[in-house]
Amino acid sequence: MAQTAINSPTDVVDFLVSKHEQIKSLFAETLSASGKGRERAFVELRRLLAVHETAEEEIVHPRVKRKISNGAAVVGELLHEEHESKAVLQKLEKLDVDSEEFTRQLTELRDAVVDHAEHEEQDEFAKLGEELSGDELERMGRAAKLAEAVAPTRPHAGVESQVANLVAGPFAAMLDRARDAIIGKG
Ligand SMILES: [Fe+2]
Numbered sequence: 653m654a655q656t657a658i659n660s661p662t663d664v665v666d667f668l669v670s671k672h673e674q675i676k677s678l679f680a681e682t683l684s685a686s687g688k689g690r691e692r693a694f695v696e697l698r699r700l701l702a703v704h705e706t707a708e709e710e711i712v713h714p715r716v717k718r719k720i721s722n723g724a725a726v727v728g729e730l731l732h733e734e735h736e737s738k739a740v741l742q743k744l745e746k747l748d749v750d751s752e753e754f755t756r757q758l759t760e761l762r763d764a765v766v767d768h769a770e771h772e773e774q775d776e777f778a779k780l781g782e783e784l785s786g787d788e789l790e791r792m793g794r795a796a797k798l799a800e801a802v803a804p805t806r807p808h809a810g811v812e813s814q815v816a817n818l819v820a821g822p823f824a825a826m827l828d829r830a831r832d833a834i835i836g837k838g
């Protein structure tokens with residue numbers, strides 16, 4: 653029924669922006685916690701980033717590249733930023749979460765991810781509503797919501813407390829699982 657569909661061009665943008673807000677609050681939660689609490693928040697942050705960035709890379713960026721004026725240049729920049737963040741995350745997951753180095757690098761990563769989100773909102777999302785048709789926006793919104801809902805990157809209930817890190821796996825493996833789920837459903 654129409655109630656669950658994307659009803660206006662801004663819905664897909666609102667959805668993606670709400671993910672940016674969730675990512676920002678998980679950075680704050682991770683930075684303010686310590687020990688096991690910080691480990692748990694960091695696992696959740698990695699999961700959210702893996703699913704969100706993969707959904708953008710598979711669903712949003714390709715359409716922007718094809719359909720938006722100057723899209724290829726905008727997307728090239730964004731992909732570069734995403735690539736850099738992934739490299740930092742892979743370094744971070746090898747560090748002790750309570751070390752100063754972890755806090756320093758996570759703070760830098762937060763600043764980079766916040767900048768990246770602003771670039772997307774200004775240079776990419778804002779143009780979607782202006783340049784894509786209602787149908788295209790609706791299809792993209794559905795695909796993005798489905799992708800973020802199905803990506804099975806969360807460990808099974810019951811095992812997550814003991815071995816959250818182990819079950820969640822490294823960030824690279826989360827990205828692979830998110831991509832499989834998203835492409836499979838696309
Ligand atoms: Fe992104």
Ligand SMILES: [Fe+2]
Pocket residue numbers: 668672704708769772
């Ligand atoms: Fe994003």
